Amino acid sequence: MRSVSPSSPEQRQHINISQEAYDVIQNDSLTMMGKRNISGFINTILENCGETHFENKDLKAYSTLPKNVTLKIRLNKHNYADYYPTNGHWFGNRFKISQGEYIKAILEDYSRNTFFDREALFYKPIIDRISSQTDQGITPLVMNNGERYYVRPYRISEAHEAPYHYLIGLSSEDPQNTFKPASFRISRINTLKNPVTSYSRKELTQKEKKNLESHVKEAGVAYLLGEIQEIDIRLTRVGLEMYNSIFHQRPMYKTIQKYGEDYLLTFNSTELQIKNYFFTFANEAEIVSPNALKEWFKNRYKNALNSYI
Numbered sequence: 001m002r003s004v005s006p007s008s009p010e011q012r013q014h015i016n017i018s019q020e021a022y023d024v025i026q027n028d029s030l031t032m033m034g035k036r037n038i039s040g041f042i043n044t045i046l047e048n049c050g051e052t053h054f055e056n057k058d059l060k061a062y063s064t065l066p067k068n069v070t071l072k073i074r075l076n077k078h079n080y081a082d083y084y085p086t087n088g089h090w091f092g093n094r095f096k097i098s099q100g101e102y103i104k105a106i107l108e109d110y111s112r113n114t115f116f117d118r119e120a121l122f123y124k125p126i127i128d129r130i131s132s133q134t135d136q137g138i139t140p141l142v143m144n145n146g147e148r149y150y151v152r153p154y155r156i157s158e159a160h161e162a163p164y165h166y167l168i169g170l171s172s173e174d175p176q177n178t179f180k181p182a183s184f185r186i187s188r189i190n191t192l193k194n195p196v197t198s199y200s201r202k203e204l205t206q207k208e209k210k211n212l213e214s215h216v217k218e219a220g221v222a223y224l225l226g227e228i229q230e231i232d233i234r235l236t237r238v239g240l241e242m243y244n245s246i247f248h249q250r251p252m253y254k255t256i257q258k259y260g261e262d263y264l265l266t267f268n269s270t271e272l273q274i275k276n277y278f279f280t281f282a283n284e285a286e287i288v289s290p291n292a293l294k295e296w297f298k299n300r301y302k303n304a305l306n307s308y309i
Contacts, residue, residue, distance in 0.1 A: 011080045015100045016067035017107050024111035024118075032122050032187060039073040042107065046079045048124040049106055051091040059095055062105035116159045123165060123186050127156055130167055130192065135203040137195030138175055141167075144190045150175040151182070154204055154212050162221040163248070168212060170204065171225075181215040183224040219270055222249065226270030230254075232288035233274070235263045239284030249277050264288070271296075 017025075029041035075083060083090060083099045092102040110118060120127060133139055134153045142148050149171050157166040164185055171182035175196070204212075212224075219228055235243060240263050243250070251269040258264075267274065271293050278285045279300065287294040 011075045011077075013073050013075050013083075013100060013103065015071050015073065015103050015107070017069050017071065017104050018066040018111075019068040021065075021107050021111035022069040022071075025107060028115075028118060028122070032119070038071065042071075042073055042103070043076045043079055044122060045110055046075075046082075046103065046106060048121050051082070053106060053109075054095070057109070059097065059102075059105050062108045063097070063101060065104075065108050067104075114159070116163060116165070119165055119187070126186060126189065126192060127165060130156060130186075133192075133195050139195045140193040141184065141189055142191040143184065144188050149173060149182070149184070150179075150196075151184070152179055152204055154209060156186075157183070157216075157221045161216065164222075166221045168216065168221065168224065170208065170212070181212055181224045183221050185222075218268055220249065220251070220273060223270040223273040226272045228268055228270055229290065231267045231269055231271070231274055231290065231293065233265050233267065233278065234259075234286040234288055235265060235281075236284045237261060237263075239263075239281055242281055242284060246277075249273060251277060 025038060025041060026036060029038055030036050033041055083092070083102075090099070092099060095102065097105075110121065113121075130153055134155060136153075139151045139153055140148065141151055150173070151167065152170040153167060154169040157164075157168055164187065166183040166185050167189070168181075168183050170179035171184075172179045215224055215228075219226065243265075251267050251273050253265040253267050255266045256263055274287075274293065275296070278287075279297070282301070287297050
């Protein structure tokens, strides 16, 4: 049995991980923290995993994985106290491996999950808190850009609905005004406050929940804040092939009609979803109506062309 060191000078920790795990950690650190902070990112993952992460998993498979990259990180106070307790009773002793090997196993396991599952682990505290606050009252939240909202939380989005986690609920910028269907990406929530139970409207009714589910199905999780409207788009044959092969954030059409070599698709969608999805189609898609959206596309393409003249 390999000896388990009782302490780590200056809270330093050496770990050896595979290139695959290192690449994922680098990318996720930049995506979720906005900067490349390997040590800080790993500390967050370790904290959110807790002591029971490997209760029903076999650690042997991770010990045989490559050790292509050597990292030297500094454990924060919370993790250092867990991994090098003063009483000597470290929770990982039952696996008969060192602290470095245990951390390697966590990171290798983490890197082999989908991004949706990795995001769930990184944002575990806020996701757990939101889940516990549904039907608790009106929850004030502040986004990273400083915008403030009052939300009556419903649920967290699921993997089949969007590649990222969203808080779904009814929202308003003023708690005395009308609450409308909305979604907020978890990674963009800066502050989540305790529910304010003094307001009259608290638990969501079954009718409100059914209405939210209908909006999710019709507009997609990421576009609940926008107004749904009828939008007509002409697609060329190539454009229809693109539509049938590009699944990410794809709006679902209500009707489709063939006109000569082209196709006319009618959508019940938000303008934002149409903009995000169809802008890269260029001349393979033409907005027929509404006119304001058509003008937006025309001006954006014109401005892009002017940049190259």
